[in-house]
Amino acid sequence: MIGKTDDLKAFKNLNWMNDSYLFGGNHKDITTVIVGDSLYLKLDSLKQSGIMSLVTFGDSGRYRQRLFVTPGDRISMNLKNKKLIITGKNKPHYDFFIELGSLNLVDVSFNGNLNQYKKDCKDIYKKQIEFFNNYIKNHKSVSTDFIINVKADLKFKYFSKLMFVYKKDESRVKTALEISKEGSHKDTEEIFDSNKYFDAITLADFKRPELLNNASFKQCLTSYISNYFVDQNMENFSSEKFLAEKDFILSNFEGELQNYAIARLIDSYNSFSASQNVFNLKTLIKEYKHNFYKPSYIAKIEEIVGQLQLIKNTLSEEALNSKIMNLKGDTIFVKDVIKNTENNIRTIDFWASWCGPCLNDIIKG
Numbered sequence: 001m002i003g004k005t006d007d008l009k010a011f012k013n014l015n016w017m018n019d020s021y022l023f024g025g026n027h028k029d030i031t032t033v034i035v036g037d038s039l040y041l042k043l044d045s046l047k048q049s050g051i052m053s054l055v056t057f058g059d060s061g062r063y064r065q066r067l068f069v070t071p072g073d074r075i076s077m078n079l080k081n082k083k084l085i086i087t088g089k090n091k092p093h094y095d096f097f098i099e100l101g102s103l104n105l106v107d108v109s110f111n112g113n114l115n116q117y118k119k120d121c122k123d124i125y126k127k128q129i130e131f132f133n134n135y136i137k138n139h140k141s142v143s144t145d146f147i148i149n150v151k152a153d154l155k156f157k158y159f160s161k162l163m164f165v166y167k168k169d170e171s172r173v174k175t176a177l178e179i180s181k182e183g184s185h186k187d188t189e190e191i192f193d194s195n196k197y198f199d200a201i202t203l204a205d206f207k208r209p210e211l212l213n214n215a216s217f218k219q220c221l222t223s224y225i226s227n228y229f230v231d232q233n234m235e236n237f238s239s240e241k242f243l244a245e246k247d248f249i250l251s252n253f254e255g256e257l258q259n260y261a262i263a264r265l266i267d268s269y270n271s272f273s274a275s276q277n278v279f280n281l282k283t284l285i286k287e288y289k290h291n292f293y294k295p296s297y298i299a300k301i302e303e304i305v306g307q308l309q310l311i312k313n314t315l316s317e318e319a320l321n322s323k324i325m326n327l328k329g330d331t332i333f334v335k336d337v338i339k340n341t342e343n344n345i346r347t348i349d350f351w352a353s354w355c356g357p358c359l360n361d362i363i364k365g
């Protein structure tokens with residue numbers, strides 16, 4: 001990419017979001033040279049075509065643009081007068097999401113009726129697909145990869161909206177299946193048919209490893225395994241549910257899809273029910289970790305292994321022999337705190353002598 005700007009700060013804060021990592025993130029292998037108002041930028045290690053997001057902010061504002069990129073692309077960017085313009089030999093690949101946004105479709109909000117919510121979501125999806133079909137008809141130069149990836153992106157964004165029901169002023173987004181079980185939707189007289197609601201989606205729809213660089217597909221893959229394909233009557237994040245999800249993934253996926261689903265399973269249960277699933281998590285990691293080879297996967301699993309060691313007081317010798325001070329001003333070892341308060345919850349408040357808010361909390365305590 002080469003570029004020109006009247007907002008140099010925006011060039012210095014330029015990020016390319018890459019969703020092929022376990023949780024997505026800024027593309028790591030990148031070369032950036034800025035001279036005056038000009039930019040030269042190169043993304044190394046970009047191995048496959050896909051949708052990326054260009055994100056930046058400067059003195060003139062914030063900018064975000066999704067575009068389909070291909071290894072070997074040469075892109076020109078002009079960021080002037082508070083406008084971001086991207087051109088290049090594959091310009092139709094870069095313009096699609098901008099032109100799609102011109103439809104000004106309003107996000108659907110749940111009003112208490114799941115059937116109506118699903119209908120509203122599908123109406124938007126149909127309009128997007130109609131626009132997409134006209135776009136590729138009018139831009140015959142777009143690649144096959146573009147058609148496959150963008151069509152899938154629209155599809156799985158739709159399925160993501162069906163699963164995760166947005167409602168204004170709600171502190172937590174609920175799944176459609178949660179709402180159905182609660183009976184908190186207005187159409188309670190009609191039996192909720194999850195198969196019909198989710199358009200009879202099947203496992204075959206998810207056996208697409210080529211889409212593992214698409215955030216919407218990845219979100220749908222993990223959420224549908226947990227909430228739809230595995231027994232919905234099991235308690236969420238229970239040991240029983242963990243083992244059921246694990247067996248489902250190992251039985252139905254292979255290769256990269258299996259690696260991704262297992263890594264997300266480990267992370268999810270570590271985040272929400274680690275103490276109840278310590279044995280399950282440690283066992284699965286021990287059995288499976290040799291399959292991971294992508295750096296983002298390995299780094300996350302190593303981080304989780306470290307976190308699991310802290311559960312049930314499995315602290316390192318160095319930590320156990322650390323000295324701390326109690327509210328009475330006595331200096332004691334961490335291991336003595338644990339020993340003297342066995343079977344109780346221990347809270348250790350770490351603070352700094354130079355920290356004003358910390359001092360205030362100590363005084364209040």
